[in-house]
Amino acid sequence: MNKLTITRPDDWHLHLRDNEFLTQTVPASARYFGRAIIMPNLVPPVTTMDDAIAYQKRIVQATPASSRFEPLMTLYLTDNTTPDDIQNAVDSKVVVACKLYPAGATTNSDSGVTDINRIKPTLEKMAELGLPLLIHGEVTTDDIDIFDREKIFIETTLEPLVNSIPSLKIVLEHITTKQAVEFVTQAPSRVAATITPHHLAYNRNHMLVGGIRPHFYCLPILKRNEHQAALQQAATSGNPKFFLGTDSAPHAQDKKETACGCAGCYSAFAAIELYAETFEALDALDKLEGFASHFGPDFYGLPRNEDTITLVKSEWQAPESLEFGDTQVIPLRAGTTLNWKVA
Numbered sequence: 001m002n003k004l005t006i007t008r009p010d011d012w013h014l015h016l017r018d019n020e021f022l023t024q025t026v027p028a029s030a031r032y033f034g035r036a037i038i039m040p041n042l043v044p045p046v047t048t049m050d051d052a053i054a055y056q057k058r059i060v061q062a063t064p065a066s067s068r069f070e071p072l073m074t075l076y077l078t079d080n081t082t083p084d085d086i087q088n089a090v091d092s093k094v095v096v097a098c099k100l101y102p103a104g105a106t107t108n109s110d111s112g113v114t115d116i117n118r119i120k121p122t123l124e125k126m127a128e129l130g131l132p133l134l135i136h137g138e139v140t141t142d143d144i145d146i147f148d149r150e151k152i153f154i155e156t157t158l159e160p161l162v163n164s165i166p167s168l169k170i171v172l173e174h175i176t177t178k179q180a181v182e183f184v185t186q187a188p189s190r191v192a193a194t195i196t197p198h199h200l201a202y203n204r205n206h207m208l209v210g211g212i213r214p215h216f217y218c219l220p221i222l223k224r225n226e227h228q229a230a231l232q233q234a235a236t237s238g239n240p241k242f243f244l245g246t247d248s249a250p251h252a253q254d255k256k257e258t259a260c261g262c263a264g265c266y267s268a269f270a271a272i273e274l275y276a277e278t279f280e281a282l283d284a285l286d287k288l289e290g291f292a293s294h295f296g297p298d299f300y301g302l303p304r305n306e307d308t309i310t311l312v313k314s315e316w317q318a319p320e321s322l323e324f325g326d327t328q329v330i331p332l333r334a335g336t337t338l339n340w341k342v343a
């Protein structure tokens, strides 16, 4: 196949950062995505409806006039988020989900939730109002190995949560393990998962064999190849519980290439092209449209996009680096040849 036309895709997990960075990050995603769920882990985080409205305005200001890209906003849950905050968020019509970061799990998660039981009434309010809970699913205690943190989170926190609040919609974000695939597959239909382009294309060997490659370091961390294979199977299965979320998370080059580097891969410059490459390698290009363009809006109860994009088989070079504020970011696949291009 040399050409593929699909309903315009959306990104159900995206970090745009803020202020001077928006002039680069927003056009990159707006080139081909219709909508994106905007992660709230700014410094300070987006914890109130007013924060979300102001942040959305800054994103809209950075959106090219030619694009109808729509940022869908999220609230960052803390131990202090109240049921009233949830009611206000829903009334605002701007906020479409809330994000749960276990405190300390990932970039800018220090004010995240320390114990999920502390916000039970808040989560119950979300269930009542149909507001989905998006989860960074990792435990954070020192005694748990970094490669096991997602699996243990599912056992100790997610499974009890799914059972204890019967109507809460949940997206387990950026899944990385076969245990996550198994859990989401057998869970009720109100539980879904996003899968990133990097977890589909890479495993921990890519990050660690022959030298340590900081631009593959993200959280949850890349796992063994058997987990990568489970994610590939899920993404190309046609099961509507698994849909596209890039987790594109840019950090300046000097924050990645250093003794203690930040977690996050920057993929938005070519995310749909990267997914197309993986789906083609798995002989599953016919499954791309469901994963990228249908299952996400269906889960969120939003209409599918009405227009289309066309991907053509055409070689191009991923840039070695991209502008990022007054510095630069090294994208995924920097300097290598990509096979698909949005026309």
Ligand SMILES: NC(=O)N[C@@H](CC(=O)O)C(=O)O
Pocket: 015, 041, 106, 107, 136, 217, 218, 219, 220, 247, 249, 250, 263, 264, 265
């Ligand atoms: N995925 C990452 O490794 N980093 C994300 C945070 C997150 O999504 O966990 C970031 O904001 O940099």
Ligand SMILES: [Zn+2]
Pocket: 106, 136, 173, 174, 219, 220
């Ligand atoms: Zn995360």
Ligand SMILES: [Zn+2]
Pocket: 013, 015, 039, 247, 248, 249
């Ligand atoms: Zn993320």
